[in-house]
Amino acid sequence: MTAVRLLPSQLLSLFLILFLSPVSISLKDDEALFGFKDSLRNTAAIDSSWIKGTSPCAAGKTWKGVVCHEETVQTLRLQGIGLSGDIDVEYLSKLENLRSLTLAYNNFSGQIPPFNKLGGLRALFLQGNQFSGEIPSDFFSQMGSLRKVWLAENKFSGNIPASLGQLQNLAELNLERNEFSGPVPLIDQNSLSNLSIANNKLEGEIPQSMSRFGAKSFEGNPGVCGTVLQKDCNQTPPDDEMSPSGTDDDSEGSGTKWVILGVVVALLLMTIFFKAKQKEDHFDVLAKENIDDIVEVRIPSSNRRSTSSRRGNDSFHSRKSSHHGKSVGDLVVVNDAKGTFGLQDLMKAAAEVLGNGGLGSAYKALMGNGVSVVVKRMREMNKLSKDAFDSEIRRLGNLRHQNILTPLAYHYRKDEKLLVSEFIPKGSLLYLLHGDRGTSHAELNWPIRLKIVQGVAQGLGFLHSEFASYELPHGNLKSSNILLSSSYDPLLTDYAFFPLISNTQTAQSLFAYKSPEAILYQQLTPKSDVYCLGIIILEILTGKFPSQYLNNQKGGTDLVQWVNSAIAESREVELIDPEIANATGSLAEMEKLLHLGAACTESEPDKRIDLREAIRRIEQIQV
Secondary structure (H helix, E strand, O other): OOOOOOOHHHHHHHHHHHHOOHHHHHHHHHHHHHHHHHOEEOOHHHHOOOOOOOOOOOOOOOOOOEEEEOOEEEEEEOOOOOOEEOOOHHHHOOOOOOOEEEOOOOOOEEOOOOHHHOOOOOEEEOOOOEEEEEOOOOOOOOOOOOOEEEOOOOEEEEOOOHHHHHOOOOOEEEOOOOEEEEEOOOOOOOOOOEEEOOOOEEEEEOOHHHHHHOHHHOOOOOEEEEHHHOEOOOOOOOHHHOOOOOOOOOHHHHHHHHHHHHHHHHHHHHHHHHHHHHHOOOOOOOOOOOOOOOOOOOOOHHHOOOOOOHHHHHHHHHHHHHOOOOOOOOOEEOOHHHOOOOHHHHHHOOEEEEEEEOOEEEEEEEOOOOOEEEEEEEOOOOOOOHHHHHHHHHHHHOOOOOOEOOOOEEEEOOOOEEEEEEOOOOOEHHHHHHHOOOOHHHHOOHHHHHHHHHHHHHHHHHHHHHOOOOOOOOOOOOHHHEEEOOOOOEEEOOOOOHHHOOOHHHHOOOHHHHOHHHHHHOOOOHHHHHHHHHHHHHHHHHOOOEHHHOOOOOOOEOHHHHHHHHHHOOOHHHHOOHHHHOOHHHHHHHHHHHHHHHHHOOOOOOOOOOHHHHHHHHHHOOO
């Protein structure tokens, strides 16, 4: 046999062909991932699926957290699995087709690793770690493909990198809850639709072009001002009016004037307050501060007696006549299903504080006819005239549905309204899910949770039918506003208040304002209620407290991102609350409901399913 001689150029060509074969690419991704993994600590969550000698992109055997496209690694999603260590970005840079990197909610710390070596990245999610220190101003200048940057809930300090404002494809930027300082940088590219730099230490004026992102994008920075925050930036005297010693000659006098004025105003307000107290209901309650949601006081159901006695009616009319000619006024009963009672009943009743919510404070009172009621004091419902307010509340009082808690009465004053409804002893879904993990939480088995979801959906569907013309038929759907009867039938409360609220800031405490379209564009539609329903579904299935409920989102779980990531990785079963996961025969139905919750919380309203479809799919879920 004649030997074949290859020229040097032919040898080089053969070498390149072999080197660039698909097998070599797969092995290179394999080696790069293991090199990256070796730089980490606490990798138990991925050890069992990252197996040497196998391909990370093998059909049906994909490594945990690895998403491939055409046999190459495109996405790494390794959030919330306890990883720590010093990330070796050199190995990640060898993943030539890596486009998305998620290391959120782990235990990484120290300076930000040199992720700017990953020039092809389109998404970088690092939120919920302990990264700290300053990020160089030009850090992102070579990452022109970036569309999503999430660095929230870390300890980054110094100025926000100016290079973020140069990313022409940037769509989402979340830097909230860090320690960034300095001025608000100009980040206003047309592609940007989601921005949050809230809860940092920034100072100065918000560029006018960034006002489109809304106040919530900037709140929690005491030194920041601008029209979007309704905070004047010209509150301090100009430098040329300062004395050589560095103090304004007139500042001491001005300061004294302001102090005196403040004292006078305070005394005036105290006088008005105490006079008003003499005319209004005198609840003997203890102050309770910093309560984001109402906390129910639970009482035995035996305390509730029949409420339709004639004695209650006679007593109400006699007391009402005794008020004739006085400025105290009385309650207007809009639903007499629980009997009738007057304002004096409330004034004489011992009251227990339930809590302070975004819309006002709430109390529990036991009426003389045996009915326990909740009285909510609403101070920001001055949008309508007395007649128009009466018409709206009477409309609510006429509602009848097994999943709707209908108000009983109201009291009208110019600057304050009282809304009265029946007290439900079992309390709210919030309490049973999160309030007492030892007892109450265990009550909620899978059949009961499904029953609650179906009842909430039916009640919401009823409101959307009754208030079809409203921008927000409910507007404030969350677990604290879902009360549970003794048989676990859900009762929706705090609904259809949006047309009544006069103060914009107060209106923004409604949970519908946490929907993405409200945060990004200040737009509200009936689909904002669908988003709220989706959060309820995810909360019920996972048993986790949603961070979406908290104004500062410090705590809880970002259910939307957590669930979406799990669905992308086919890890749905891992999310189910252990209290119900033992019902293994129903896991498939739970997964269906989880996917439905994700469909209800789509960030874009056009992609979010409508309520009718959501109800149809919920009704198909079986125990």
